[in-house]
Amino acid sequence: MSGARRRRSLTGYYLLLPGMLWLLLFFAVPTIQLGATSLYDQNGSLDTGYAMTWSFGNYIDALSDYRAPFLRSLLYATSATVLALLLAYPLAYAIAFKAGRWKNLMLVLVIAPFFTSFLVRTLAWKSILSDNGFVVSTLQALHILAPDGRLLATCVAVITGLTYNFLPFMVLPLYASLEKIDLRLIEAGKDLYANGFTAFRKITLPLSMPGVVAGTLLTFIPAAGDYINTKLLGTPAQNMIGNVIDNLFLVQLNYPIAAACSVILMVVIVLMVLVYVRRAGTEELV
Numbered sequence: 001m002s003g004a005r006r007r008r009s010l011t012g013y014y015l016l017l018p019g020m021l022w023l024l025l026f027f028a029v030p031t032i033q034l035g036a037t038s039l040y041d042q043n044g045s046l047d048t049g050y051a052m053t054w055s056f057g058n059y060i061d062a063l064s065d066y067r068a069p070f071l072r073s074l075l076y077a078t079s080a081t082v083l084a085l086l087l088a089y090p091l092a093y094a095i096a097f098k099a100g101r102w103k104n105l106m107l108v109l110v111i112a113p114f115f116t117s118f119l120v121r122t123l124a125w126k127s128i129l130s131d132n133g134f135v136v137s138t139l140q141a142l143h144i145l146a147p148d149g150r151l152l153a154t155c156v157a158v159i160t161g162l163t164y165n166f167l168p169f170m171v172l173p174l175y176a177s178l179e180k181i182d183l184r185l186i187e188a189g190k191d192l193y194a195n196g197f198t199a200f201r202k203i204t205l206p207l208s209m210p211g212v213v214a215g216t217l218l219t220f221i222p223a224a225g226d227y228i229n230t231k232l233l234g235t236p237a238q239n240m241i242g243n244v245i246d247n248l249f250l251v252q253l254n255y256p257i258a259a260a261c262s263v264i265l266m267v268v269i270v271l272m273v274l275v276y277v278r279r280a281g282t283e284e285l286v
Contacts, residue, residue, distance in 0.1 A: 031266075038259035046253060055256065062260040066244050070264070073240040076155070077223035080162035084170040084219050085212070087163070092174035092211070093204075097183075110171050118165060122232045125161050126152065129233065153235045161229035166222060170215035177211025178204070213280045217273060224269055241265055 037050070038058055044050030063070070095106045113121055128135055129151040136152075139145040151157050181204060189199040227242030236243075241261060248258030 034259050035263055037255055038263050040256040040259075042254065042256050044256075050255065058256050058260040059264060062257050062264060065257075066241065066261060069239050069241045069244045070261075070268075072238070073224050073242065073265075074268075076159055076162060076238075076240060077220050077226075079159045080166065080223045081170075081216050081220040083159070083163045084167050085216060088167060088170035088174055088215065089212075092171050092178055095171075095175050096178035096181075107175070110168050110175075113165075113168065118228060119232075121165060122161055122228055125157070125164060126232055129157050129160070152233065153238075155234070155238050157233040158229050158238050158240075161233045162223045162226060165226075165229065166219045169218040169222075173214035173218065174208065174211040177208045177214075181207050209280065213277060216276075221269055221273070225265060 036052065039052060039054050039056065040050035040058075041053040041055055042058065042061075091110075095103055095110075099106050127133065130136070131150050131152060136145060136150060139151075140147060140149065145151075151160075185203050185207075186199050189203050190196075194202065224240075225242045227240060227246050230238050230240050230243050245258050245261050245265075248254045248261065252258075
């Protein structure tokens with residue numbers, strides 16, 4: 001009997017084993033290798049090889065040389081995340097509470113962009129925001145843009161592309177969180193003389209915070225490391241750290257500094273996520 005009970009207790013670990021092996025081989029090992037590469041001697045090359053000299057100065061060089069792209073990446077990712085939240089919350093709210101029989105269709109429309117590649121979606125925005133396109137012409141006619149003004153090859157285009165490409169990652173967690181809310185709680189709040197805004201602030205928003213936290217993380221993390229939007233919609237003046245890492249790895253072949261930039265980006269994102277999740281959890285309890 002004890003043997004059967006022991007086997008049942010180990011079943012969960014057996015089920016976890018394939019996933020743990022996958023993470024070990026394709027996440028932990030590459031991360032360790034990346035960290036080791038960041039400490040190689042910069043004077044090495046692919047031909048002569050790299051010597052492990054524990055060059056922690058690589059991190060100082062990476063921060064001093066590429067501080068602007070680091071900060072720009074965090075700024076663009078934060079802006080895209082805020083814009084995505086402002087756009088996604090009303091949409092997710094409408095799907096969860098107002099869509100009725102159109103709910104499934106609206107959800108399909110949200111994920112429909114995933115039916116095409118990330119590259120094609122970004123190229124479409126290059127056409128939409130082109131100097132001779134409808135958007136620029138309309139803004140110029142409304143005197144919002146100067147006659148010679150443009151959107152393409154600006155930070156506005158890059159942030160717009162980031163917001164669009166990662167918007168579904170914000171909508172879906174928000175919808176899943178809002179859809180679980182018991183409408184009787186909102187009705188009870190209104191029975192206690194709360195108006196619509198107060199009921200939303202006191203009931204709906206706090207109960208949807210898990211979706212807000214999940215959506216903002218799923219948007220911010222990939223946006224901070226993105227480089228396609230800047231390459232297609234921006235210029236070198238809008239380069240994010242992803243573009244720098246891509247150039248260091250594939251063009252300059254400066255593997256130690258490229259790895260150091262990658263490690264710094266990962267550490268910064270992890271620290272920001274930990275602080276954000278902790279603060280969001282505290283506010284949710286309050």
